[in-house]
Amino acid sequence: MWQVRMESNSPVHRADARVKVTLTLAFILFLNMAPHQAWPIYILFLTVLLSMILLARMSIWRVIRRTLLVTPFILAAFPLIFSGPVPHLSISIFGSDVIKYSPEGLGRFISIAVKAWLSTSAAIMLTLTTSFPDILTALAYYGVPKLFIAILGLMWRYLFIINDEVLRMMRARDSRSAVTPCTQQVGGSLFWRARVTGSMVGSLLLRSLERSVRLYAAMLSRGYNGELFTLEANALSHTERRILSLGVLLLGVLWGMSLFIGD
């Protein structure tokens, strides 16, 4: 169902979360710092990504399928093809009709699409190979405030429980709003449907508030006094440091090279 982390024992899965978080961020940062239309560099970044996927023994299709979520947003950059910088070239379709497009803009559009796809794939790799508590420990290590880590950790713990609750509510609604073949409309008027959904949200929030009160009582009974304890991460080992610095260096070199290639 909520396929978040894929269990496996590959070296990528076993690696320290701090290393993975840092390298993923470095990958995305350097890739996005690279200029537009630096095609060879994009291929090199892709190579890095693919070797990581292979190393993690994951299915490439699984990663690709998840990246499809980004595709609708690419529409936002679509107008660049026509509004990009001059010179505008024209292609004729059906003889007399002419479409004017900017080759520069087209290049930018494809660059943005490629960068978005690569960045998303890198983020997916991080998610698929690292458990969320590990990511949180890494974030705490990098100085994200304890209170915030605690909120995120609790949110993570209750996400699936509340998700199930939402699914039950939706199933209850569906089973009470049958559709006849002649009327495709489900339920009453638009306003009525919106109100029902609103009531569901309201009742979800109310239940969650009550749940948080119970949770607080449970925490109190286990000695919670406002003090937050998080797992202390041990120091990075020598090898981990070496992998980390080598990886960042490699990505930095790729970026450096992109400066000579892109436009």
Place this chain on the structure above:
Amino acid sequence: MFFAPVLSRHPMHIPDGFLSLLVSIIFWMISIIVIRIALRKTNQTLDERQVPLMGVLAAAIFAGQMLNFSVTGGTSGHLLGAAIATILLGPWAAVLVMTSVVIVQALLFQDGGLLALGANIFNMAVVGVFVSYAIYTWLITLFRKQSWGMLFAGFVAAWGSIFVASLSCALQLALSGTSPANIAIPAMGGIHVLIGIGEGLITLGALAFLFVAQKDLLTTQGNIKITNKGILIGGSVIALMLTVLSPLASSHPDGLEWVAEQHGFLENAREALYEFIPDYVMPGISNPALATIAAGILGAIIVFSVAYGVARAEKRVTKGKSLRG
């Protein structure tokens, strides 16, 4: 993957690659400052029971975004949740809750990028909450006595939070040179005028339900006293600025492009670097095409040798294991 509909429907989560580095960094900085203030304020004013409350409510809003109702055809109305969180929890706690929601969406479901996360937090957690708070507070004080005043204020606050946040998103895209302002702003704003109505109706329904089910929730916590003058002013200013600025920017896209170019100092720096370094890096290769190919080959060699080395090391480890085992 049943959660796909949850993820693919917010046209407001900017993926990586769409924002320029400068815009990403600026909005990361603004968001971090606001989150820091929010953490300090919640630490000061609220008791320790707020931690479980905020954690569970963040999970509830995340999951509640799945709740939708069909409008027409394939479109549906759904919830983002900034307004209802603000009304229930007050602005600072709502900032933290919405930030958590946006972070989990980006980290776990790639709904929004990591570099663009700062901008996404700014749009949905900062702008969304501040604007909701400002609108809700103004309208509540305006219709103080009427019981429908609260519902009306909730509807408008929810609609406004979505609309203004979408304008902010469009401006970020335009500033990054990704989407021309005269297209991005009307398109984003236009879609979200409608999406905002869905948000408003759901918020209205939720408030009506809570009003019946547990009225004190809305009168004690929810009936926001004007104690947060800063947010009230901040939210009003954001709302006014964005609604005034956006039509201006979209009718004069050249102005915004000019700003984008002026601010593109990274580009300039890159060009300076380009003029400076060639003498050092690839000596002997004067042909730019050849230099490109050489750089590409060099890069490929580096990448493959690293990948090969890692694979070798891995193979050795598994071999050693299988021998022993």
